[in-house]
Amino acid sequence: MYETVVRGWYEKMGNQLFHKIGEVSELIKIPHQTVRRYISKHGHHLSTKKQGKSVLVAEESLETLKIIKSLYDDGKVTEEVDSHLASNGVPMTITVPDESEKMVRVDLREVLVQQQSQIESLHEKLDEQIKVNHEQSEINKQVLEEVKSSKEWQRKRDENLMEVMRELLEVKKQTAIALEVKNEPEPKKKGFFSRLLGK
Incomplete structure (x- = not known):
């Protein structure tokens, strides 16, 4: 740590130690214009904080600034420097508002890991729901x-x-007809003389 820095050269915020651009320039032996350019191009790999018009750089980002300088000294271009930093585990950070509307820096890699975990969880739930839907079908x-x-x-x-x-119904009909025929009085037989005389 650079604890030997004269008081006033740094500001301690929470557990983080932040330095002004001029202080950073002296600590890592890089001109302050170059430090500003690195912050402008690679700020997503650095932990910085605005204080008024000044930009403060976190102690933890000093080593990253040295790596950036070394990569540019080796002839790398901006995209190659970013790619090298990302592939070598230098966290990418973004500034987002938190619940209290203050701006907070978050590690983009951690956010992506959390989102990936949430996506995997959602995929598992979706697969489970598809299975349930299939069974229901x-x-x-x-x-x-x-x-x-x-x-x-x-x-x-x-x-x-x-x-x-x-x-x-047919049986009832037949039964009714049969009963009707049976109950019908038989015509009286005409006597011998009636038949003979035709009366």
């Missing part, structure tokens, strides 16, 4: 088949009942 098909079967059975039962009722 199969149950619905079975119920539909049972309903169709039940309707067919009811239709046949109704047809059989109608046939039995027709047969019963």
